[in-house]
Amino acid sequence: DIQMTQSPSSLSASVGDRVTITCRARQTISTFLNWYQQKPGRAPKLLIFAASSLQNGVPSRFSGGGSGTDFTLTISSLQPEDFATYYCQQSWRSPWTFGQGTKVEIK
Amino acid sequence: EVQLVESGGGLVKPGGSLRLSCAASGLTFSTYTMNWVRQAPGKGLEWVSYITSNSDYIGYADSVKGRFTVSRDNSRNSLYLQMNSLRAEDTAVYYCARESSGRSGYNDYTWFDPWGQGTLVTVSS
Numbered sequence: 001d002i003q004m005t006q007s008p009s010s011l012s013a014s015v016g017d018r019v020t021i022t023c024r025a026r027q028t029i030s031t032f033l034n035w036y037q038q039k040p041g042r043a044p045k046l047l048i049f050a051a052s053s054l055q056n057g058v059p060s061r062f063s064g065g066g067s068g069t070d071f072t073l074t075i076s077s078l079q080p081e082d083f084a085t086y087y088c089q090q091s092w093r094s095p096w097t098f099g100q101g102t103k104v105e106i107k
Numbered sequence: 108e109v110q111l112v113e114s115g116g117g118l119v120k121p122g123g124s125l126r127l128s129c130a131a132s133g134l135t136f137s138t139y140t141m142n143w144v145r146q147a148p149g150k151g152l153e154w155v156s157y158i159t160s161n162s163d164y165i166g167y168a169d170s171v172k173g174r175f176t177v178s179r180d181n182s183r184n185s186l187y188l189q190m191n192s193l194r195a196e197d198t199a200v201y202y203c204a205r206e207s208s209g210r211s212g213y214n215d216y217t218w219f220d221p222w223g224q225g226t227l228v229t230v231s232s
Binding site for chain 2: 030031032034036038042043044045046049050053055087089091094095096097098099100101
């Protein structure tokens with residue numbers, strides 16, 4: 001199985017801050033990497049697929065990058081509705097695996 | 108609008124069985140691979156199973172292999188997960204998710220979108 005590791009596990013930030021979350025794959029996965037946002041009590045929501053492609057309807061303050069083993073999710077200016085937990089997921093090889101999540105909290 | 112609605116969750120004793128359903132609408136269900144993903148209370152996401160559009164290919168996580176069976180009925184736009192020999196560690200919210208795909212360059216990418224709202228399975232005596 002391909003292990004995915006996110007860092008940090010949690011962070012505190014203020015509205016307007018630039019936030020970057022990192023996801024590392026244990027082996028190369030090219031750009032087969034997706035990002036999801038999950039709010040408490042809600043289902044995950046797709047933000048970015050194929051490492052850097054923004055899903056329709058997702059605000060442009062979200063961006064993704066990276067290839068191979070190292071990937072990033074960046075929120076350019078954190079908004080109140082962005083406080084949530086974020087997960088990366090590899091789609092290179094089954095079984096599909098997720099990172100452990102990064103909780104973004106209000107400072 | 109695509110909608111996925113899970114049902115069938117509940118409280119079951121260790122060793123018991125439960126069958127989850129996922130009703131799909133707003134999409135041509137028969138053309139999509141579907142997945143089950145679970146989330147234990149306070150924990151992260153764990154992929155459980157997939158089934159291709161006409162049930163030709165099926166896959167399971169090692170943690171459920173031999174105990175869970177995924178199936179679908181395209182005439183009813185429905186996905187199922189039969190869960191047997193349940194354990195405490197199977198306690199989780201179970202989500203169904205459509206596997207969407209797209210091509211970029213030479214690559215065919217896949218991702219989970221959308222997800223249902225989830226159904227809670229609690230395994231406890």
